[in-house]
Amino acid sequence: MAAVSGERPTISHVIFDMDGLLLDTEKFYTEVQEIILARFNKTFDWSLKAKMMGKKAIEAARVFVEETGISDSLSAEDFLVERETMLKSLFPTSELMPGAGRLIEHLHAKGVPICLATDVCCRSNRRHFELKTQRHGELFKLMHHIVLGDDPEVKEGKPSPDVFLAAARRFEGGPIDSQNILVFEDAPAGALAGKNAGMSVVMVPDPRLDSSHHSIADQVLSSLSDFNPSEWGLPSFENAET
Numbered sequence: 547m548a549a550v551s552g553e554r555p556t557i558s559h560v561i562f563d564m565d566g567l568l569l570d571t572e573k574f575y576t577e578v579q580e581i582i583l584a585r586f587n588k589t590f591d592w593s594l595k596a597k598m599m600g601k602k603a604i605e606a607a608r609v610f611v612e613e614t615g616i617s618d619s620l621s622a623e624d625f626l627v628e629r630e631t632m633l634k635s636l637f638p639t640s641e642l643m644p645g646a647g648r649l650i651e652h653l654h655a656k657g658v659p660i661c662l663a664t665d666v667c668c669r670s671n672r673r674h675f676e677l678k679t680q681r682h683g684e685l686f687k688l689m690h691h692i693v694l695g696d697d698p699e700v701k702e703g704k705p706s707p708d709v710f711l712a713a714a715r716r717f718e719g720g721p722i723d724s725q726n727i728l729v730f731e732d733a734p735a736g737a738l739a740g741k742n743a744g745m746s747v748v749m750v751p752d753p754r755l756d757s758s759h760h761s762i763a764d765q766v767l768s769s770l771s772d773f774n775p776s777e778w779g780l781p782s783f784e785n786a787e788t
Contacts, residue, residue: 554764555746557778558726560653561713562689564664566599566732567750567770568646569678574636578629579610586616592754600733602665602695602703630674637677643750645770647685648783654688656781662686663713663729665695665703665736672696691716704735707743714743728778730770734759748773 566572572595580590594613598606607622607629620628653660664675675694679686686692691713695703699712710729715721724744731737732750740747741762749763750770760766767773776782 554778555725557728557746557780558659559714559717559722559728560658560660560780561663561710561727561729561740561745562650562660563600563729563731563733563736564662564675564678566643566752567730568643568650568662569640569682570643571637571640571678572599572732572752574633574640575629577636578632581632582620582625582628583614583616586614586619588614588616590614592752593756596734596755596759600665600704600731600736600739605703633674634677637674638680640678640681642682642685643770645773647682649770649773649775650685650688652775652783653780658780659690659717660688661713661717662689662692663709664693665700665709665739690718704733705738705742707739710740710743710745714745728780731763734762737762746778 562568576590576595583590594610597609597613601609603626604622607625611617611620611622611625650660672694693700693709693713693716695709697709697712699715700708702708710727711721714724714727727745729740729743729745729747730750731740731747732752734755737747737749737759747763748765748767749760750767751759753768
């Protein structure tokens, strides 16, 4: 999987999403949501997950209870409370996705400005970010800045471009022209947010995600390990990954 569309602009800055892209955390959400739905004799599938991925927590929760038909029995707010109780013990075990550390360290070493922009952490869920990243603190310190969903400039969640536009403004010398920014995403809503911001998007979707979502992105990869920086005018890797 390495589909590419259109001509490539000159890329000077890079923005990363986090969940499911840099950190293997989406499996935790899936596991917990399956447990909750089983109580109502319902199942959780990837068509529903695709609608939830990348959105702010409360927005994803509303999709969850409404699409599954359990909103009369479980409110979006109560769903989040129940889910958080289970998630907070799982998040500290978060592992890096393949190729994530190598790519971040490479871009930082070559002087390419990079940042993190993630919608899912909002209000009390800021602590989720801390739990997820606690084993990888040194890597996340390489980011020029981090924009979370509770940021005052992020009025709307993805697919609104707010979080990416806020991130572009905070680079040194910002705002950076959107045409010179490359966004890495795994979720359809996030990829669409990047395009709505006028940026180029590399999508690294879960293989279970319906391929109809792939057309949103400029490039689709199976893994961050497959990314070739030189294809986007960025400094090449000096050594092959082992």
